[in-house]
Amino acid sequence: MMNPIIQTKRLTRYFDRQAVVRDLDLSVPPGQVTAxxxxxxxxxxxxxxxxxxxxxxxxxxxxxxxxxxxxxxxxDRMRIGYMVEGHFLYSRMSVxxxxxxxxxxxxxxxxxxxxxxxxxxxxxxxxxxxxxxRGQRAGVSLALVLAPxxxxxxxxxxxxxxxxxxxxxxxxxxxxxxxxxxxxxxxxSHLLDDVERIADRVMLMIDGRLQVDTTLDDFRRRVAGFxxxxxxxxxxxxxAIPGLIEARRLGPRLHLTVADADEETSAAIERLQxxxxxxxxxxxxxxxxxxxxxxxxxxSFLGRHHAGEST
Amino acid sequence: xxxxxxxxxxxxxxxxIANQTRYAVATGRLAVGxxxxxxxxxxxxxxxxxxxxAKAYSALVRDGVLESQQGRGYFxxxxxxxxxxxxxQRRLKKIMDPFLAEALTLGFDADQIQAEVQKQLGKLVRSGx
Numbered sequence: 001m002m003n004p005i006i007q008t009k010r011l012t013r014y015f016d017r018q019a020v021v022r023d024l025d026l027s028v029p030p031g032q033v034t035a036x037x038x039x040x041x042x043x044x045x046x047x048x049x050x051x052x053x054x055x056x057x058x059x060x061x062x063x064x065x066x067x068x069x070x071x072x073x074x075x076d077r078m079r080i081g082y083m084v085e086g087h088f089l090y091s092r093m094s095v096x097x098x099x100x101x102x103x104x105x106x107x108x109x110x111x112x113x114x115x116x117x118x119x120x121x122x123x124x125x126x127x128x129x130x131x132x133x134r135g136q137r138a139g140v141s142l143a144l145v146l147a148p149x150x151x152x153x154x155x156x157x158x159x160x161x162x163x164x165x166x167x168x169x170x171x172x173x174x175x176x177x178x179x180x181x182x183x184x185x186x187x188x189s190h191l192l193d194d195v196e197r198i199a200d201r202v203m204l205m206i207d208g209r210l211q212v213d214t215t216l217d218d219f220r221r222r223v224a225g226f227x228x229x230x231x232x233x234x235x236x237x238x239x240a241i242p243g244l245i246e247a248r249r250l251g252p253r254l255h256l257t258v259a260d261a262d263e264e265t266s267a268a269i270e271r272l273q274x275x276x277x278x279x280x281x282x283x284x285x286x287x288x289x290x291x292x293x294x295x296x297x298x299x300s301f302l303g304r305h306h307a308g309e310s311t
Numbered sequence: 312x313x314x315x316x317x318x319x320x321x322x323x324x325x326x327x328i329a330n331q332t333r334y335a336v337a338t339g340r341l342a343v344g345x346x347x348x349x350x351x352x353x354x355x356x357x358x359x360x361x362x363x364x365a366k367a368y369s370a371l372v373r374d375g376v377l378e379s380q381q382g383r384g385y386f387x388x389x390x391x392x393x394x395x396x397x398x399x400q401r402r403l404k405k406i407m408d409p410f411l412a413e414a415l416t417l418g419f420d421a422d423q424i425q426a427e428v429q430k431q432l433g434k435l436v437r438s439g440x
Contacts, residue, residue, distance in 0.1 A: 033360060171358050179351050179361045193318035198360050217366075220323055281321035 003066065005030045005152055005184045006051055010060035013046055020046045022208040024060070031181040033174070035195040036188040038205035039292055044188040047205070048156050051186075052082055064152070078106060081150035083141055085160045091130030095123055095140055099147070106148045117143035121169045135166025142173055153177065155187040159194060167194070174198055192285035204288070206295045216284070223287040224261040225280035228254045230272055241268040246290035257282065257290035312340050316357055324359065328367035336376055336387055338435055347377065347385040 006028035013021040021043040028034050038044050049055040050062050053069040062069045065076060072080075089098060095118060103109040118125060121139025129137065138158065145153065153174075159167050175198055178185050189195055195202065195216075202219050204212035212219065223245065229252060238247050243259040254272075258265055269277055282290075312335040316327045335341040347353075350368060354361040368385055371377040378388040394402070414424045 032362075168358065172355070175354060175358055175360060179354060181361075196318045196324065197358060197363075200360060200362055217323070217325075283319045283321050284323075285319050 002030060004028055006062070006064050006186065008047075008051070008060065008062045011047070011050065011057050011062055012059040013043075013050060013055065014058045015046075020208055021050070021057075024205075024208075024210050026203065026210055026213065028184065028186050029201070030184050032200040033178050033185040033187070033198055034201040034203060035199035036186065036203050036205065037190075037192075037195065037288060037292070038188075039295065042205040042295075043208040044205055045156055048154060048186075048188060052080070052154060078108065078148060079151045081145035081148065081153040083145045083153070083155045083158055085157050089129045089137060089140060092128060094126050094128050095132075096125040098129060098140060098144060099125075102144045103147065108148050110147050110149055113149070114143045114147040117146060117173055120173060121166060133163070133166075135162045135169075138162055138166060139169060142170065146173070146177060151183055153183065153185045153187075155185070155189075157188055157190065159189065159191055167191075171198055192288055195288075196284045202288070204291050206292065211294075212291060220282075220284055220287065222260050223282060223290070224258050224265075225282040225286070226256045226258065226269060227276075227278045227280055228256060228269065228272060228274040229276040230254055230274045234272060237268070237271050240271075241265060246293050248290075248293075255280075257287065314353070314357065316359070325363050325367040325370065328353075328357075328364065329370050332367070332371055333374075333376055341387050343387050343389050345387045347387070349384055 004027040006026070008024050008026045011021055011024035011026070012019060020041075024043075024047060026047070036044050036047070046055065050057055051064065051069055053064075053072055056070060064072065065079065067076065090101075093101065099111070099114050103111070103114075115125075118139060121136055121143075123132065123136050123139055129140065132140065142158070159170055162170065171194055174185060174187075177183060178198070187199075199216055201215050202212060203210060214222075233249070233254060238244070238254070238256075241247075241256065241258060242264050243261065245257040245259055246255075247257075248255045254274075256269070312332075314328055314331050316324050318324070320327065322330075332341070332347070341347075347368070348356065350361055350364045353359075354364045357364070368377060368379075372379050372385070372388075375388055375391050377385050379385050411424070414427075419427070
């Protein structure tokens with residue numbers, strides 16, 4: 001790929017004896033929106049903080065713009081917009097004062113851009129930050145982060161707790177920011193429908209490791225679903241299905257989610273001796289869910305048995 | 312013509328856009344030569360990544376439904392025969408099989424299905440004029 005904007009090599013980070021990020025080789029390409037997905041505790045925030053130079057790796061390296069992320073100059077930092085949930089704003093300042101306060105620190109500051117974004121979130125600039133709703137505070141944070149016209153925007157769960165209208169305003173702003181393909185966005189999110197709308201690429205972290213790193217389209221294409229009717233479930237044979245991501249019992253059927261299904265997959269499914277096998281086209285969110293369930297279901301990939309099930 | 316997309320659908324978003332546009336052209340809602348919104352305009356309206364819209368438009372250009380005019384945007388193309396007769400039959404069968412299966416499952420018999428098809432076709436042909 002063209003020189004990635006962010007590049008990690010075998011990035012590892014321990015907290016005490018717990019490896020929160022393990023051997024991460026992650027590349028964020030320029031000019032695209034990359035979504036970082038994973039359960040809480042999968043290591044997303046830690047990874048982002050290391051990328052932003054706020055935390056040092058235990059092992060491995062992390063580079064932004066080709067430089068070590070802990071050695072960014074103030075000029076480099078001005079090229080990056082970083083938005084975390086609960087971006088700190090002084091509650092007694094008015095929105096306008098926030099802009100002046102923040103803007104003073106930047107050589108490049110677009111007042112018109114700030115005004116537009118803030119207006120888009122339905123905010124009046126004379127309002128004190130403390131009187132804004134959560135969604136509006138997110139709007140101010142976003143406006144403050146985008147007014148310096150950064151090349152790279154890094155967002156950690158930006159839509160957390162936002163009402164639907166603010167969420168839409170956030171998505172609209174991000175889509176516009178990324179539209180010319182000249183700027184890069186990395187965002188971590190749990191909102192799979194929003195990711196489906198705005199992302200070009202998805203990266204999935206499970207238990208500190210990167211399990212998936214590809215385009216949204218490729219991800220969808222490569223994950224297939226099957227609804228299988230079997231009287232008796234042979235766990236070993238299910239486990240032997242190549243590329244199995246998840247096997248879930250739903251009533252009388254077994255729902256299989258498989259990566260890169262081919263003839264071997266079909267053969268393995270046939271060996272289950274099912275009475276019926278039906279291919280299912282999966283929504284993006286279901287494919288992601290199947291992957292993310294893996295760490296939860298590590299030892300019992302069939303999930304929990306419910307009382308009353310015959311098998 | 313108003314496009315509406317759904318997230319969380321088994322159909323990828325670019326395909327929803329392409330199918331709705333195809334349908335609009337097939338039913339005459341969009342006439343030959345009509346302009347389509349620019350990629351960025353449609354992306355902004357639907358709150359989507361612009362590349363998704365671009366992908367839909369590319370597919371439509373490839374299939375001969377739209378044409379791209381340098382510097383001016385996308386327009387509905389004059390319908391050309393780009394498939395062989397055999398390919399067209401194959402494609403028709405592909406959409407007919409699930410349609411017939413569903414109709415039969417719903418409990419309609421052959422005569423009823425044919426009558427309904429005639430009725431709907433009649434409406435489409437009339438609205439396209």
